[in-house]
Amino acid sequence: MIHLAGPYLLAAALVGLGVFGIAVRRNAVLLLVGVELVLSGALVLLVTTQAAGADRWAAGSVIPLFVITIAAAETVVALAIILTAFRQSRRIDLDEPSGEAP
């Protein structure tokens, strides 16, 4: 027997922390840390639906696997773009006006 209030509270807290991290960080690489936290909140929520009642397609386990894979692909592309931008302008400050590159 398990209370579902715990997983729901954990998911809400993780998403809130992730949104805080996305809004507060100026370093472009650390922005991804907030994104990972938001995605892990979504994972907890998806797995909780399976723990509450399993369906015959095992969607509560399969869809989180898809989410993890897509998030990994997204991170790779995002880091490639950030590194290319860093090579061109030597800065990773997200507050920097974009037309000001040397």
Added chain:
Amino acid sequence: MTALDTAFAATALVAVAGGLLAVTTRHVVHAALWLVVALLGVAGSLLVLGAELVALVLVLVYVGAVVVLVLFALMLTRAPIGPDLEHAAGPWRTAGAALLGAAVALLLGSVLLPLAGDPVERADVSSSQVAGQLFGTWVWPFELLSLLLLVALVAALAVSRVPREASTRHPDDAAPAPEASATTEALP
């Protein structure tokens, strides 16, 4: 409070504490390392919820690959060793971001908590059942996923490849070539 509730509370506490430190610490490398703690806590929570395959994949892919990639990117962008004061956010911005995060968490919590009724019996889905469904019902999305990974790999290589004329734009840049090769090595 059953044993499952207690175990879940412990792992959830680790996850939330790690996440809080990951988004608030001033040391950039510490942020990535606290993310490892937070993700391990999330993996423990998923284990308690009965999804051991998802928990193992989370540890393998996120802790094993994504965090290492983030650390590589921090090194390649010349992250400072001490506190990163250059990119510190002002007090008003921090307060606004905290307000935004708290609002999102409260909104989600107030929507989700009424859905949690009495304690439920945890449904057990075995790994062999997940595997059967993954290669039966979900096989086409799964194959599409491998295509997506290939596209992401090629796109990352294409984006980070430096053309000859563009690499000479910075005469002060002593060695652009090792950086480019390190990027492509870090990608798989």
